[in-house]
Amino acid sequence: MKTAIYPGSFDPITLGHLNIIKRAAVCFDKLVVCVMVNSEKVNRGLFTPEERVELIRRVVQKLPNVEVDCSSGLLAEYARQKKACTLVKGLRAVSDYENELQMALINRKLNPRLETMFLPSSAKYTYLSSSVVKEMARYGSDLSDFVPREIIDDINAKMAAKLGG
Ligand code: PNS
Numbered sequence: 001m002k003t004a005i006y007p008g009s010f011d012p013i014t015l016g017h018l019n020i021i022k023r024a025a026v027c028f029d030k031l032v033v034c035v036m037v038n039s040e041k042v043n044r045g046l047f048t049p050e051e052r053v054e055l056i057r058r059v060v061q062k063l064p065n066v067e068v069d070c071s072s073g074l075l076a077e078y079a080r081q082k083k084a085c086t087l088v089k090g091l092r093a094v095s096d097y098e099n100e101l102q103m104a105l106i107n108r109k110l111n112p113r114l115e116t117m118f119l120p121s122s123a124k125y126t127y128l129s130s131s132v133v134k135e136m137a138r139y140g141s142d143l144s145d146f147v148p149r150e151i152i153d154d155i156n157a158k159m160a161a162k163l164g165g
Contacts, residue, residue, distance in 0.1 A: 004028040004086040004117075007075050009038045010052045011045050012058055012155055014133055014147050016125035020090040022041055023119055025066050032082055033060065035070035046158055059148045073105075076110035085113055092121045092129075138163065 006024055010033070025031045028128060035052045047055065049070040060066045071078045079087065087107060089100050104116035121128075133146050139157040143152050 006088040016128040136157040
């Protein structure tokens with residue numbers, strides 16, 4: 001059984017993430033989408049990790065070999081626990097590469113059986129990120145080209161609560 005992990009902050013999941021999930025899911029027996037802590041973004045979250053998991057579950061419910069989880073630990077250790085041999089990462093632009101290469105090398109150092117596979121993002125989503133989505137939500141823009149339809153209301157409500165409070 002070949003298990004891969006697609007880790008990320010997913011705050012919130014975007015159509016770019018979903019595109020990577022669908023393409024990776026056909027390559028492995030099981031794909032675990034794992035919401036993890038990015039120490040550089042730790043105090044900038046819109047959704048809690050549990051809320052992010054719930055949003056992702058809603059979006060991937062028709063993909064039978066995709067599981068959703070969260071972890072606050074080290075990715076290399078999480079992969080060991082899940083008996084996963086591959087990490088999947090999406091690359092939008094060359095600017096993503098340097099940081100992702102460093103993380104891939106660290107993760108393999110910590111867990112020598114762990115490979116990282118990079119999937120180039122679909123051309124139509126190269127500009128898209130969770131940060132861009134949050135910025136647009138802040139100004140009340142239409143999010144339908146950027147995030148799955150099922151979660152638009154959640155993002156708008158969360159942003160309104162954050163700005164109101
Ligand atoms: O979507 P992001 O923010 O680019 O995802 C980055 C993430 C969460 C995958 C990365 O920060 C991560 O792997 N965090 C878990 C802790 C860890 O294992 N760090 C790398 C080795 S020090």
